[in-house]
Each structure stands twice: as structure tokens, then as C-alpha cells.
Amino acid sequence: MDPADLNLALLVGAGVLLAAVAAVRISTRAGLPSLLVYLALGLLLGEAGLGLDFEDADLTQVLGTAALAVILAEGGFTTDWKVVRPVAPLAGVLATVGVAVSVAVTSLLVHLVLDVDLRTAIILGAVASSTDAAAVFAVLRSMPIRSRLRATVEAESGFNDPPVIILVTVVTSSAWADSSGPGILGQIGYQLVLGVVLGYVVARLGLWVLVRSALPASGLYPVATLAIAFLGFAVAGVAGGSALMAIYVAGLTLGNADLPHRSATGSFAEGLAWLSQIGLFVLLGLLASPSRLWEALPSALLVGGVLTLVARPLSVVLCATPFGVPWRDQAFISWAGLRGAVPIVLATIPMSVGLPAAERVFDVVFLLVVVFTLVQGPTLPWVARRLGAATGDRPRDLPIESAPLEEIGATLLQFSVPPGSRLAGVEVSELRLPTGSAVSLLLRDGAIAAPTPTTVLRVGDHVLVAAAREDHPAVERRLRAVSDHGRLAGWHVDRPERSPARFGT
Structure with a gap:
């Protein structure tokens, strides 16, 4: 590539990226999901706007899959397993049986009403039935929703992409003519189980190595953590x-897990996820042709009406009712x-294999996402309040x-006292950290001091704790317990927690 072309490409890319970052603020103030702004930016750059001609469905599919991998990795990394574990069975059923019901209902009605062949109807039903992890994570995590209810929707969105991708791949391939229903279900089940096992095993092995390594720069820990996640992706593939x-x-x-430099890793993963969303939506906007839309x-x-008003509610009722989920939570x-x-x-897969109805499928799905995101996204907070799914703001996680x-077998832990934390007002001695651990440094109002046992913590304090490596998990548990429950945390959290009386609490 000529250096001048490279400079021009970097100039355009940096400009688009900065415009997309600014669009996050604009979309937030306007109450619109940011994905719509990114899609509009792609359309503006495309054939109907600045005239950039882009029609490479194969490249879009490859880059789109890589971007989805980053988004799912970040979604999993920022998901609290303690919250997800009680709802994992329900989320798993929604992501498998629920998707199957939704695909079947949508495909049948599309086949009858639109008068398309069965293969095209199944592709449309399958492509449209998968909820989007990026959209769900972005919207729900900015809303005060009951934790278990939010975890159910988030886990479903993370779990249901793989089975739908497998289904669409089989239906669009040459194996479609020889495939049977039980055969497709068996293939989906096999790939899902193998993916779960290999993802977990690779992550545990990588974690074992990472926590025993003293890397020369703290910035290498986020890179290594993401590399472990992608190693699981590659091994499973x-x-x-x-x-x-x-x-x-x-x-x-x-x-x-107890990761070194966890906060830095979380910020790094969040930044990459945002970059992936921006690049993905802009690319999809480029691929769309406004003249056909x-x-x-x-x-x-x-298709969107059938899916949103008939297929999706029916699948949720059939899957959630046996778990005793109240009808308001089901709604x-x-x-x-x-x-999203x-x-x-997924709609680029039929285009990449050259199916006759591929362009129509892509156009229908593109518009479906835009129109129903405009309807569902902005109304979701109102719906949450009306159905009792919303809750008051809780104290920030610590x-x-x-x-x-490595050389002295110790760990340094750093935290800031956030607003709403019950660490504020607690004396250092009342933290009751494990023997051998000590609060060694405190930064308050720009001044560094060595705290005494009677020093009272305040909101905004930056605190440094030194602990033996083997005490690291116990120190973290204790600090979070005091942050949630105050100085009497031992009487609240050292006993087994009772099961919540109601779903979604």
C-alpha cells in the first residue's frame, strides 16, 4: 500500500472512530441506542452518502464474528456468576428451547404469509430470533433492573447466539438437503457442550499460569487475559x-476469578468491546443498500411484528412458566x-454462500433491527417500571x-471507597482483615498518609492493602462484605445466604 493511501485510510478511520465515540454521548442524551447512530454513520459513508462502495459479505462475516467474540468475552468477564448461577437453568432453556420455539413460530408464519420457500423462511426465522448480546449488555447495564432478572436476559443473550449460528450455517450449507431435525439438534447440542467444556478448561489453565506469573508491565495482564479467552475460542473452533x-x-x-490487575483488565475489555461494536455496526451500515431497503x-x-408480539412471548411463557417466573417478569x-x-x-451468511434470496433476507433483517430497536430500546425503562422490574439504585460494587x-509472596490490593459504600465511616481496625494483612497507605484529597487503626475511611479515599498471597481472596471477600453490610458484616455474610423469596430479587 502506498504511504499516502495508508495515511488517508488512517485519517478516515480515526475520524470515523472519534465521530462514533461522540455519538455515544449524543445517543444517550437523545434516548436512542447507540447502535442506530453507528448504523446511520455506515449508511452515510456508503453508496447513498459519501459514495464508498462496499459489498464484501465474506469480509463482513469474518470481521463480524471476531467483533462478536470480543463483545461476548467482555460480557462474560463482567457478569457476576453468583447472580447468574441461580438463573442459569432458565437462561439455558430460553437460549435453546425458547429459540427453537421462536424460530418455528416465526418461520411458519413467514412461510405462509410472505409466500417464500421453507428454507428462506427458516433462515429468516432463525436469524431474527437471536437476541443480541451487545444491545442487551449496553441497555440493561445502564438501567436499575433487579439483578436476577437482568442476569436472566443477559445470560440468555450470551448463550443463544451459538445455537442460532449453528442452525443458520447448516440451513444455508449444502448439507441442508440431507439434514434432519434430530440430526441438526444433535449437532447443535454437541457443539454447544464441547464449546462450554473447552472454554472452561482453557480459561482455568490460563488462569493457573497467569496468577503465578509476575509480568514486567501491568499493561500486559489485560492483554494476556484476553488472549486466554481467544485461545478458548480458537481451540473450540x-x-x-x-x-x-x-x-x-x-x-x-x-x-x-481472582485476577491480577482486575480493574485494568475490565477497562481494557470494555474499551475493546466498544471498539468492536462501533466497527461492526459501521461495517454493517456500509454493506446495506438504501435503494433496496x-x-x-x-x-x-x-417479520418483526410476528417475532416481537407472538413468537417471543410464546417462547418465554413456555420456558419460564415451569420455573415459577411471575407473568410480569415474563413480560x-x-x-x-x-x-442488534x-x-x-447472521444475515450475511446466506450472502456469503450465494443463496438466491440472500439480499432480501439481509434487507429485511437490517430494517427489522432498526425499526424494532427504535420501538423497544427507548420504551424499555418505562416497561420496566410498569412491570415492577426496576429497582432503586444500589451501592456501587467495590x-x-x-x-x-512474586519475590516476597505477597499481593498489593488497591481500592477506592465509592459513593453508597458502607466502608465510609468504618475505622481501619474495624475492617478485621486476616492476620498479617495491613492497610498500608491512604490517599485523601491528594495527600498521602499512613493510616492508624482509628483512621476513619471516607468516600473517595484511595486505600492500599498489603496481604500474603494466600490471603488475597479472603481480604477481597472481607472488603466487599464491609462495603455491602458495614462494620457488622461478619454477622450478615459469614452465614449461608437464604434463597430469595421471589424471582428476580
């Missing part, structure tokens, strides 16, 4: 398992099944960053 399921499970495993609008409204789960990048990326000191 080579072994014939679901690579996306593997990287989500790997991210979940790593995110719920108006023709597909009636079909998109029909929220149904409405919170947001669509995943359906549009972010604790750790750094291993």
Missing part, C-alpha cells in the same frame, strides 16, 4: 465446537429481547485491583 460459546464461558470463568420495509414489519423478559448486530451478521509481588 478447531475441535469442532462452538467457538462463540467457548469465548463467552472463558470470559465468564476469568471474570469471576424501502422495498423490504413491509416484510420487515411483518419484561419478552420485551427485553433486543435485536447479531441478526445482521472495584479492587491487585498486583502480585
